[in-house]
Structures are given as C-alpha cells and as structure tokens.
Amino acid sequence: MVTHGMVIMPQYEKKSLSDIVVAYVKNRILSGVLKSGDKLTEADISSELSTSRAPVREAMRILNEQGIVSFSPRRGNQVLEMSPQEVLEVFDIRITLEIQILHILSTQPILQEKDYQELHQMTMQMQKGEQQCSTNEERVFLLNTLDLAFHRYLWNASESSRRAQILEGLFYQLLIVMNQNIVSLGTFEEKAQEHLQILNALKTNQPPLVSEAFMQHLHKYVNATLANSK
Template sequence: MEIIPKYEKKSLSDMVVTYIKNRILSGTLKSGDRLIESEISTKFNISRAPVREAMRILNEQGIISFSPRKGNHVVELTSNEILEVFEIRASLETQILRKILRNQMLVEEDFQNLTDIALEMKNGESRCATNEEKVYLINTLDISFHNYLWQLSGSIKRAQILEGLFYQLLVVMNEDVTSLGIPESKTEEHLEIIEVLKTNNLPAVVKSFHQHIQNYVKETLPEEEKNFCLDC
C-alpha cells in the first residue's frame, strides 16, 4: 500500500505545489534545498510556466524563497525567526480554539473524527514500508488534526496563514526528523488535547495546546527555548 499519494490535482501548478509539499511532509526537502524548475518540469513532462506559478504560490506562503544567486530554494530561518513563527502559530491557533469553545462548535462527531486522526498516527505505522512513508504519515495526520479545528472554526484567513506556518516549521524540523516525535507519543499528545477539548474549559484547553507547541520548540530549539514567548 502506497502511503504517499500520486499527484492528481485540478491544475498543473496545483500538482507541482502538492509535489513540493509532499516532499516536505516526507522529510525529503529541508531548509535551503534548491528547487530547479527545469528538473521539475522534466519530471512531470510539463512546461516551465506552471512550475513558475507553483513557485509563486509557495513563495506567497513563505515556504520557498527566491534569490538571484540561489534561485528558488526552501526557506531558511534563523533561530529568532523560527521562534517568531512558533509564537505566531500559537497566537493564531489559540484564537481559533477560543472561538470554537466560546461558540460550542464541537459535537460528538467532531471528537470522534479527531480521535480517528490521532489514533491513525500510531496504527498507520504498520502500513509504512519506509522511514520516508512514516514521516509523511505522521506529518500529514498532524496537519490534518489541526486543520480540522482551523476549518471548523470558519477562520478562513487564519487557516491559510497557519498552513503556511506549519510548512515553514516543518522544513526546519526536517533537519532532524527525530524532533517530529514518535507515532505513539504524538498519538497520546493529540488524544490529551481531545480530552481537554471535551471539558469545554478554555483555560485548560489553551494550557494543553501551549504545552503541545512548547514540546515542538523544545525539540527544535533546545538552546533557545527559554526565549519562547507564548503570550507575545
């Protein structure tokens, strides 16, 4: 069974965007890696125009950048920039959680769907033939879990920004994929968030989510973790 899907999208540029994002999700693209338009166009047997459009879309999302010397390359962030991205993500996602809880938007079906996603982080590992597939699985389910809440809140603009931030952080964590955690522990972390969400206790939910983000900061930037500001 193939864990990483084929690239079937409604446009050629969408196909290239998905290809690049899937390589990030699988851990094969890291900060600073070059993206050569001619190689991508040859791979998919397409012209360079949709590849350039894909690069533009990814640039707008902050996932890649362009320089005359290096061309298109996966974004590189300093330690301070990484901390700032974590802080922005924490702030925006906390706003979403507050909106969901204050409006009591979660129902039993939502809790079940979120639980299914969390459990698949652990249960799906047995279907992965390679480490690349395992990394892809856990990252795809991680963003699916959080995106479920982003979309549920109806916060379209926040969701768009958060997706870009997710990938920006992921290319950094791809430098050492052990920072992503192991399937069992990621399952437990997300199940804990679900249990707290069921209480509809806003302070407890925010505290649980902040700890979740703090864990990522600790694994990604252990030396700079003390500078992380959740209330910024």
C-alpha cells in the same frame, strides 16, 4: 492522500499543472525530503512531473507567497531558511493564532459529537501509523500528514478561514526546519497522545485546559527544533 492497502505516499489528482507542482513540493516537505536551503530547479521539477516550465514558475510564485520558498537572483528558488530567532517568531505566531481558534471552539457550540468522533479517529489512525509504513520516508510523510489533518480540522471547524490559511503556511515553514533533524518530529504514539489530550480538553469546554494541552504539544516541537538549530 491514498491510505487504503499499504499505499502511503500521495497520488496526484487531476488539477491545474501549477497546483500539481505546489502539491509535489509540499508533499516532499511532508515526507522530510526537502529541507531548509534546498534548491528548487525549474528544469528538474518540470522533468520529474513531465510538464513545461511555465506551471513550475507559477507554483514557485505561489509557494513564495506562502512563505515556503524564497527567491534571489543569485541563488534562484530555494526552500525557506530561517535563523533560530525567526523560527521562534513563527512558533509564537502559530501559537497565538491557534490558541485563538481553540478559544473559539471551547467557548462556542461549534464542535458536535460527529466532530469529536472524527478527531478521535484521527488520533487512533496516528497511533497505528508506525505499523503502516515500510520506509522512513513513508513514516515521516504519514506522521506529518496526520498531524496536519488533525490541526487543519480544528482550524476549519472554527470557520476562521484567514487564520486557517495563515496557519497552514506556518505549519509548512516550521516543518521545513524540523526536517533538518526528523527526531524533532516525535513518534506516532507521542503525537497521538498529545492530540488526544487536546481533544479531551476541548470536550470540557474550559479554555485554560485546552490552551495548556495545546501548549504542551507545541512546546515539545519548539524545544526539539531550537535545540537542533543551535
């Protein structure tokens, strides 16, 4: 993502064509454009990105494996749809895996001062996010991108690569549902304060405090998302 100046929305780097399509779909989820059940038409995407359909098909396969896109012969490719029970199950899985990661980080000397500084900088960037955006799409994209960046930093710091890979997929699955009503995403200030509470808890090296701060953060998403899905 390019953040210098007032450029908020993503710039696509030179990658394989299928990687570009995957990034394109994920960025449209991050910006709140794609929601549960939305159709993903190969012809439309290939036209939008000026590419052939082959890399689009490969990207759909990758996104299907990540649980972000579903396919059926009748409907074709579409953004994942989940029942309230399935949403709750995904939240439960994410909470379980992320608490395991936070336990590792709060019981082992992994995070150093430079890590705390980097994470603190992310919370400050989130706190200033509202004033950087001129459109609602930019606002949603930046809020979600900064949220993902904070959590991804912790996932990767734990060196739990498989948990990190699974958690990234779960993040997008839940975001698709939350895009049904972006109010459930919260505000820059709210999310910044919640991240700061997680960060301050990590500095204490006390797993119960870390878990409590994280649970308070996630439960706000759970309650807002399930309320909107009824």
